[in-house]
Amino acid sequence: xxxxxxxxxxxxxxxxxxxxxxxxxxxxxxxxxxxxxxxxxxxxxxxxxxxxxxxxxxxxxxxxxxxxxxxxxxxxxxxxxxxxxxxxxxxxxxxxxxxxxxxxxxxxxxxxx
Amino acid sequence: xxxxxxxxxxxxxxxxxxxxxxxxxxxxxxxxxxxxxxxxxxxxxxxxxxxxxxxxxxxxxxxxxxxxxxxxxxxxxxxxxxxxxxxxxxxxxxxxxxxxxxxxxxxxxxxxxxx
Numbered sequence: 001x002x003x004x005x006x007x008x009x010x011x012x013x014x015x016x017x018x019x020x021x022x023x024x025x026x027x028x029x030x031x032x033x034x035x036x037x038x039x040x041x042x043x044x045x046x047x048x049x050x051x052x053x054x055x056x057x058x059x060x061x062x063x064x065x066x067x068x069x070x071x072x073x074x075x076x077x078x079x080x081x082x083x084x085x086x087x088x089x090x091x092x093x094x095x096x097x098x099x100x101x102x103x104x105x106x107x108x109x110x111x112x113x
Numbered sequence: 114x115x116x117x118x119x120x121x122x123x124x125x126x127x128x129x130x131x132x133x134x135x136x137x138x139x140x141x142x143x144x145x146x147x148x149x150x151x152x153x154x155x156x157x158x159x160x161x162x163x164x165x166x167x168x169x170x171x172x173x174x175x176x177x178x179x180x181x182x183x184x185x186x187x188x189x190x191x192x193x194x195x196x197x198x199x200x201x202x203x204x205x206x207x208x209x210x211x212x213x214x215x216x217x218x219x220x221x222x223x224x225x226x227x228x
Contacts, residue, residue, distance in 0.1 A: 034216065043117070043203055043219040090156065100146065100169050101205075101217060103156035 002027050004093050006104035013081050014112050021076040021107050023091030031093040033074040034101065035065055039087045047089075050074060061085070086111040115140065117206050117220035125226045131192040134223045138185050138206030144168075145187040146217060147179060150201040159202075162187055163209045191225075199227045 005024045013019050025031060032051050036044040048059025055067040065076045074091060091104040118137045126132050138145050146169075147159040158171040162181035179189040185206075191198055201224050205217035 036219075041221075043221045044205075046216050046218065049216050092156075100158040100161060100171065101148075101156075102158070103148075105155050 002093075002095070002102060004091055004102050004104040006089075006091055006107050008107045009105070010108045010110065012110045012112060015083055016080050019076075019078045019081045019085070019109065021089050021091075021109070023074045023076065023104060025072050025074065025091075025093045027072075027093065027095060029095070030069060031095050033065075033067060034092040034094070035059065035063070035074075035076045036090045036092060036103075037061075037087045038090065038106075044090065047076070081109075081111055083111045083113070085109060117204055117218055119202075119204050119220040119223050121223060122221065123224045123226075125228060126194050128194055128196060128227055130194050131190060132194060132225060133188050133190045134202055134204075134225070136187045136189075136204030136206075136220060138187070138204075139218055142206035142208055142218075143185050144207045144209030144215070144217075145181055145185065146205045146207075147187070147189050148203045148205065149173075150203060150222070151199070156203070159189065194227045196227050198225065200225060 003026045034049045035047040038044050047063050048057050050057050050067045058064050063078050088106045088108045090106045092101040120135045144163045146161040150156045161169040165181045176192045181187045201222045203222045204220045207215040207217045
């Protein structure tokens, strides 16, 4: 069955420290991959996407993600987090022809001073 | 460009009633998708419309329906509301187009509470 897994439900990180959020997917072929962020009471904002090509993609707000086909992973990273990065982060995938996004359960990030 | 707008933002309904939610996509976008977000089930795809046609559908009962108008605005309707329908309903728009997947841009959502 097709699935998206975000193994970490909650991560706490100190301001200025690095952050890595994990995402694994299970699909027959390489899907299109996305990371979204949701602040409390808000909709989802697209951070970055991978369709093809360079496996390291840059996004907004200083985030980047690396696609690893051998590990079926698309992990999100940020070298130095800011207090404003506290939010819930969702990994999402879409099969190449289908249009619906399948989301992981999300990872809540808490930033401590 | 203005973003995706959803109305109303908050709604309280009674079990058994029906509700209609509205979504206006980004100008020029022809695809509108709807998602349900709950603490227990997370984000789940409801359906997607492109050029007034339902192109894709998730695993929800027939009580959930939608439509799209010629100006790409979309509505979703839930009939015979149940307590479990309480959720944040998110609308997303994308340029659409045959054979390609575009990133989706989300609205702020409509918070539906069923009592």
